[in-house]
Amino acid sequence: MPELPEVETICRGIKPYLVGQTVKALTIGPKKLRWPIPRAVLKKDFHRQTIHNVSRRAKYIIIHSDRGQLVIHLGMSGTLRIENPEMPLRKHDHFECVLSSGNSLRFHDPRRFGAILWAPNQSLLPQFSQLGLEPFDRAFNGHYLFTLAQRHKIAVKNFIMDNKIVVGVGNIYASESLFAAKIHPAQKAYTLSLAQCHQLCSSIREILQRAIASGGTTLKDFAHHDGKTGYFKVKLKVYDRHNQPCMNCRTLIQSARIGQRSSYYCPTCQI
DNA sequence: ACTGGATCCTGATCGC
C-alpha cells in the first residue's frame, strides 16, 4: 500500500513516540513476513535498548538504537500504530514493541509482504546495498537519469519504478509523475531526451513533495487513529481515473498494463 | 548486464 510519501508521513508520525524510549518488551508473532522475523537476535540485541532516532531510507523505516537498527518495511498492506499495550492484539498484528512510556508500537500486515529486519551496527543489509538515489538527493537530476536511461530498453514507467535507479516511486506516483512530465508511460527509457529527463526528475520530486506535505497535515492525531493511520487522500490526476476526462484537455484517461502493473495516462497530453 | 515473468500472501470487489 504505502508509497514513499506515506512511509515518510508514518516515520514522522511515530518518531515523537519512539525517540528517547526504552524497549520494555517485544512480542513477535509466529508467521513469517517476507522473511522470518529475526526473533532471537531482536530479543537479545533490541530488547532493553534505548531508541535514539527514527529515519527512512527508500520505503524502509529505520529505528535506531545503540546496538543496531530495527528496519521495517510495510510491503503492500502493512501499517504501524501507537497503541495502549493493554488493548488486545488484532488479527494480523505480527510485532509489538512495548515502550517505557507505556505506549506500544504495533505492526499489522494482512498480506505479509512487509518485513521486520535487524541491522547490527556497522553492517549493511543486502536490501540496502543496491538501492539507487533518494528522489530528494541533489545528485538525482536530469543528467543522472539521462545517463542511466541510455542502458535501459524498458518502458520509462518501469525505469522510474526500478529501485536501483531511484527509490520510492511506486505504481501510483509513477503514473502521476509521468503525467506531470507529459511523457507517455510506454516510451522506452533510452529514447528519452535530456530535456525530458530534467522534466521527469523535477516532476517526480514535486509530486512526492506535495504528497508528503499533504500527509503532514493529517499527522496531528497519529496515535489516536485506527489502522488507517498515516494514509491520506491526495488529488490524483490520472491514477485510477480510467475513462474519466483529463484535467488538462478533457480527453478520456486511458489505462494499460505496463510491466504487469496498471498504468494510467492521457493519450493527448502524454506523447 | 538487462528483461520479463513468476512469486510470496490475504482481503475487497465484481459478475454470475
Place this chain on the structure above:
DNA sequence: TGCGATCAGGATCCAG
C-alpha cells in the same frame, strides 16, 4: 447470498 475470478499502492528471484 454464495462462489469463483480478478485485482491490489512492493520487491525479490530466476531463466533466458
